[in-house]
Amino acid sequence: MLEDLRKGLLFSHLGAQQLERVAKRARPLSLHDGEALFEQGDAAERFYLLLSGQIKLYRLSPAGNEKVIEVVTPGSTFAEALMFLDRPHFPVGAQALSEATLISIDAYDFASMLRDSVDTCFLLLGDMSQRLRGLIREIDELSLHSATCRVAGYLLAQAAELGDEFELKVPKQILASRLSVKPETFSRIIRNLSEQGLIRVTGNRVRVEHNEAMSQIADACALPQDTLHSTFLYSGPPDQH
Numbered sequence: 001m002l003e004d005l006r007k008g009l010l011f012s013h014l015g016a017q018q019l020e021r022v023a024k025r026a027r028p029l030s031l032h033d034g035e036a037l038f039e040q041g042d043a044a045e046r047f048y049l050l051l052s053g054q055i056k057l058y059r060l061s062p063a064g065n066e067k068v069i070e071v072v073t074p075g076s077t078f079a080e081a082l083m084f085l086d087r088p089h090f091p092v093g094a095q096a097l098s099e100a101t102l103i104s105i106d107a108y109d110f111a112s113m114l115r116d117s118v119d120t121c122f123l124l125l126g127d128m129s130q131r132l133r134g135l136i137r138e139i140d141e142l143s144l145h146s147a148t149c150r151v152a153g154y155l156l157a158q159a160a161e162l163g164d165e166f167e168l169k170v171p172k173q174i175l176a177s178r179l180s181v182k183p184e185t186f187s188r189i190i191r192n193l194s195e196q197g198l199i200r201v202t203g204n205r206v207r208v209e210h211n212e213a214m215s216q217i218a219d220a221c222a223l224p225q226d227t228l229h230s231t232f233l234y235s236g237p238p239d240q241h
Contacts, residue, residue: 001026004103008049010077013123021113025106031055031096044088046104047080053100056174057092068177071097071170081128083107097170147181151189153218154179155199155208165207172204 001023005011011019029048031037037048040060048055055072069092072078082088088107114121154175158166168175176186193199198214200207208214 001028001103004028004051005049007051007075008077008103009075010080010123011049014120015117018113018117018120022105022110025109027104029102029104031100031102033096033098035096037094037096037102038090040090040093042090044079044082044085044090045107047077047083047107047110048094048105049077049103050074051101051103054097054170055100055102056095056097056170058095058177059092066177067180068174071174071178073169077105080105080107080110080124083111097174147179147185148189148192149218149220150179150181151186152193152214155193155206156211156214156218158206159208159211164209164211165205168204168206 002019005019005023005026011022014022027046029037031053037055038044050072052074055078057069057072057078059067059069061067070078072094078094079090082090114124158168170178172186172190173183176183179186181189190199190201193214194201196213198208198210198217200209
């Protein structure tokens with residue numbers, strides 16, 4: 001359990017006694033593909049570290065429409081900021097996109113531990129500052145950037161991280177929701193970019209053929225170069241520079 005906890009950047013900064021305290025109240029979890037972890041509105045008594053697989057965080061509108069807020073990847077914690085609220089409830093639902101393993105953390109005990117550690121409190125402050133930046137970027141993207149810009153910017157970000165040819169990590173309909181694009185619009189944009197020779201798509205594999213032209217499309221909407229971070233998960237301390 002201790003070694004698994006150290007895989008999370010948040011826990012990697014804890015002292016030995018703190019880590020042992022967290023481990024004593026932690027629980028291992030396994031989810032099947034499509035299995036729900038929690039539902040929107042459930043009481044938030046614990047938060048989570050994802051060890052393997054993918055978790056979809058989403059909200060449902062009153063009409064039942066789904067908006068994917070984030071796709072959590074291994075090494076990330078999520079839902080820990082809710083520990084500061086009185087009687088918190090999850091603002092989103094969580095569902096496995098594949099077989100997944102997690103560690104469930106006692107949020108109340110972790111919050112109690114924070115009272116004895118200023119350094120650990122600053123880690124959480126950095127976490128929430130990241131999320132505030134993420135919210136501002138997301139509002140900016142949704143209000144100012146066209147769907148084509150968002151898709152082009154996403155593909156460029158993936159190419160920068162994984163190389164010019166890469167495999168989409170999540171199903172296209174999930175990715176479309178994450179980018180606030182209708183699935184049919186997402187497919188049309190991908191087709192248009194392919195017809196222009198800017199990308200090549202084979203199944204779930206994408207190759208960016210012309211980085212400069214794709215950058216011009218993204219830059220036309222002043223797309224931020226930093227990747228959108230979630231407002232609900234921790235993936236590392238903020239940039240110190």
